[in-house]
Amino acid sequence: MQCPHAMNLRVVMRQKWLLPHEEDLKYSGPEWLLRVIDGVEADSVPCLLLVLWRAWFVRNELTHSNRKQVIESSVSFLENYWETLCGISRQGLPDSKGKKPIIPLPRQPDLGGLDQDNVDGAFTVQGDASIGVVIRDEKVKVLLTAWRVVSNAANAEEVELMACKEGITLAAEWTPTSYFGV
Numbered sequence: 001m002q003c004p005h006a007m008n009l010r011v012v013m014r015q016k017w018l019l020p021h022e023e024d025l026k027y028s029g030p031e032w033l034l035r036v037i038d039g040v041e042a043d044s045v046p047c048l049l050l051v052l053w054r055a056w057f058v059r060n061e062l063t064h065s066n067r068k069q070v071i072e073s074s075v076s077f078l079e080n081y082w083e084t085l086c087g088i089s090r091q092g093l094p095d096s097k098g099k100k101p102i103i104p105l106p107r108q109p110d111l112g113g114l115d116q117d118n119v120d121g122a123f124t125v126q127g128d129a130s131i132g133v134v135i136r137d138e139k140v141k142v143l144l145t146a147w148r149v150v151s152n153a154a155n156a157e158e159v160e161l162m163a164c165k166e167g168i169t170l171a172a173e174w175t176p177t178s179y180f181g182v
Contacts, residue, residue: 007022020044119134131163
């Protein structure tokens with residue numbers, strides 16, 4: 001908290017955001033940060049945490065890779081990050097590729113009442129592997145999740161096929177109405 005970059009960053013960011021005074025940020029015991037957060041306005045808590053997070057990042061960069069950061073880059077990063085976070089909370093994730101539908105379409109449930117049966121397999125060249133399944137209903141409510149480790153997998157394709165088989169098996173066994181009309 002007392003390094004020059006962290007202190008200068010807080011000074012500059014106080015001109016842009018509502019942050020606690022420097023004297024309020026002194027270590028006063030194991031729960032000092034909780035006391036600081038409890039004593040400030042709710043709107044300033046996320047800003048304070050972002051500034052502390054950035055100061056910690058800069059410290060790690062200097063300690064582990066000897067890369068120095070200038071205050072201006074930290075200020076610019078924090079302002080851009082804050083704008084992105086605020087934009088997401090206002091209208092959802094930005095659509096940088098232009099693929100968002102212009103008119104939202106209502107969700108159409110599949111036959112059998114199931115909307116999604118998502119599966120995935122993960123594989124490393126060392127042979128470590130796992131599979132996961134998420135089954136949701138037509139209202140996108142999670143009905144079932146499953147995950148397990150796969151031993152002695154030969155390749156990624158085998159693991160993906162195992163994930164598909166597991167997803168179909170679980171859907172047939174556990175969902176209210178089976179895909180297969182059984």
